Amino acid sequence: MPPVSTERDLRLDLFRGLALWLIFLDHIPSNAVSWITIRNYGFSDATEIFVFISGYTAAFVYGRAMREHGFIVSSARVLKRAWQIYVAHVFLFAIYLAEIAYVAQSFDNPLYTEEMGVLNFLRNPDVTILQALLLKFKPVNMDVLPLYIVLLAGFSPILWLLMRRPSLGLLASAVLYALMWKFNWNIAAYPKGVWVFNPFAWQLLFVLGAWCALGGAQRLSRWINSPVTLALALAYLVFAFSIAMTWYFPWLAVYVPHFVSDTIYPIDKTNLDVLRILHFFSLAVVAVWFVPRSWSGLKSRVFWPMIVCGQHSLETFCLGVFLSFAGHFIFTEVSNRIFMQVIVSALGIAIMVAVAWLISWYKSMERKGPGSRPPVAKPGFAGGGA
Amino acid sequence: MRRLGTLGLASVALFAAIFPVWAEDPQECRVAENIIGTDFPLPHVVKALANKTFDVLVVGAGSSILPGANGARDAYPARLQIALQGKLPGIAVKLATDVKLRRTAAEMVETMPAALAANKPALVVWQTGTVDAMLGIDPDDFSAALNKGVDLAHHAGADIILVNSQYSPRTDSMIALSGYIEDMRWVALQQEIPLLDRFAIMKLWTELGTFDFHAATNKLDIARRVHDCIGRLLADLVVETTRPAKPLPALDER
Numbered sequence: 001m002p003p004v005s006t007e008r009d010l011r012l013d014l015f016r017g018l019a020l021w022l023i024f025l026d027h028i029p030s031n032a033v034s035w036i037t038i039r040n041y042g043f044s045d046a047t048e049i050f051v052f053i054s055g056y057t058a059a060f061v062y063g064r065a066m067r068e069h070g071f072i073v074s075s076a077r078v079l080k081r082a083w084q085i086y087v088a089h090v091f092l093f094a095i096y097l098a099e100i101a102y103v104a105q106s107f108d109n110p111l112y113t114e115e116m117g118v119l120n121f122l123r124n125p126d127v128t129i130l131q132a133l134l135l136k137f138k139p140v141n142m143d144v145l146p147l148y149i150v151l152l153a154g155f156s157p158i159l160w161l162l163m164r165r166p167s168l169g170l171l172a173s174a175v176l177y178a179l180m181w182k183f184n185w186n187i188a189a190y191p192k193g194v195w196v197f198n199p200f201a202w203q204l205l206f207v208l209g210a211w212c213a214l215g216g217a218q219r220l221s222r223w224i225n226s227p228v229t230l231a232l233a234l235a236y237l238v239f240a241f242s243i244a245m246t247w248y249f250p251w252l253a254v255y256v257p258h259f260v261s262d263t264i265y266p267i268d269k270t271n272l273d274v275l276r277i278l279h280f281f282s283l284a285v286v287a288v289w290f291v292p293r294s295w296s297g298l299k300s301r302v303f304w305p306m307i308v309c310g311q312h313s314l315e316t317f318c319l320g321v322f323l324s325f326a327g328h329f330i331f332t333e334v335s336n337r338i339f340m341q342v343i344v345s346a347l348g349i350a351i352m353v354a355v356a357w358l359i360s361w362y363k364s365m366e367r368k369g370p371g372s373r374p375p376v377a378k379p380g381f382a383g384g385g386a
Numbered sequence: 387m388r389r390l391g392t393l394g395l396a397s398v399a400l401f402a403a404i405f406p407v408w409a410e411d412p413q414e415c416r417v418a419e420n421i422i423g424t425d426f427p428l429p430h431v432v433k434a435l436a437n438k439t440f441d442v443l444v445v446g447a448g449s450s451i452l453p454g455a456n457g458a459r460d461a462y463p464a465r466l467q468i469a470l471q472g473k474l475p476g477i478a479v480k481l482a483t484d485v486k487l488r489r490t491a492a493e494m495v496e497t498m499p500a501a502l503a504a505n506k507p508a509l510v511v512w513q514t515g516t517v518d519a520m521l522g523i524d525p526d527d528f529s530a531a532l533n534k535g536v537d538l539a540h541h542a543g544a545d546i547i548l549v550n551s552q553y554s555p556r557t558d559s560m561i562a563l564s565g566y567i568e569d570m571r572w573v574a575l576q577q578e579i580p581l582l583d584r585f586a587i588m589k590l591w592t593e594l595g596t597f598d599f600h601a602a603t604n605k606l607d608i609a610r611r612v613h614d615c616i617g618r619l620l621a622d623l624v625v626e627t628t629r630p631a632k633p634l635p636a637l638d639e640r
Contacts, residue, residue, distance in 0.1 A: 114448025
């Protein structure tokens, strides 16, 4: 088994915290503040960062458990984590139902006869709720947790393989990704269609994160730290940025040669398009170049709010989804002026930070308290950890 | 989603100055120039206009309809016909509809050959996307249906304009429109056909305060005005696109 550094890399928490903030901003529909998020300036978005880092931390935490306590114990822990995420998903679904039921009662506009049909599922809650419990009915913006549940449920065998034959494990994941493209594999959703985040596709990023955590990053470091790679990454980011600009300024589209647009479109999020993976890699290379592990900023107060959110990612993620519902509710019921959108966005992030801090405090109290267990590396979301 | 209100206001003024056709519309209908692209030609419409008869077929789902006794008269297809007739004097504009609630793109493609054969239009206006988004239809299937519909229209000797979903703030968090709107944009770009970006137009109206789409009202007044504007904007798109490349000033202006 390859030696793995045991000290936690704070950059993981930093960037995962950042991803959580961006996901929150993106999840509020029609939020002007979401202009600042990375999805507007390239192919990938915060989801890639989040899935990759979650794979990384899952391998970090459960890999150690597997080494120290064996396959059975670590698998049990992974499944327990998957169960916690399932419970969190059902909890969020209950809140979502409450919002929908309210809108259904209070909203009536002849302009939107068609759109109001989306509330029809309230007429047969028996089927809908059952399908939601089966993870088949997934309301808008509630796709990430089911993806995680599935990724974690299948994680133990691949972790076992990655710890023995890392290259083989990664290859298996890439083959699954390729087969998914070849045979159009995905999980069916209710009432129609397929999962928005195809687990057969997104597992690649999760496994890649795990592979990096188990020594892959060290093996790659010579490549990652080369100026040539950095230049390529920057060039690709500029390319993606230029393409993204044509989405907002259609008159720029005439400058995109036909063969380029024919090749790149459509950029498939459901099946994790290769262009998106490359964009994420480029971002990662640039981030690693400019934020070294020993960077003093990681210990400074300025970045602490982001780091603390990244350290309690399941709680912060769920809170973010809830806050995005609440934010949308405020936009529709109170005001959606730009000023209000800025306030709601800032307040939402402040609440996320405050709650993450509270959880940290709570955990430290639990550790100090009389008769408490010795500190255990508790996995965070998908195996993060404080 | 992506456009700032102030920018929009400036564009509206600029736009009205550049495109005199638009300036005839009620001010509330005018929208930013970059939302209505006239980059792709409508050759079949040009031919029809030369022959002085212009048949239009509107294919759509629930957001091409208004409820009530006068619904058909107030909805945008009928408004489009009136606007076209006003802008195209001397040309017989006929308009047929194939419009029903809750239809996906694939379902509309099924009835399209019959409607095309019955009406022999020079132009098809195809409103779709909302129901597909509500049902979460596989984006690949949606794109395939779009391409099939566009090909059907082309084979039947008609041009086609796509119309995407309405902006609906109340159901924003319940219907994931963005992927479907983007699919429509790519299909329009690849097939080189115009697209009326109704979503962006309505979004801009909200930002400019033109219409309040948050209001919970069962009155028809806003819905009627919105449909009227959409009809006019569609007519403007057709007229601007089919106008000769470099129009000489009219005789009476010389």
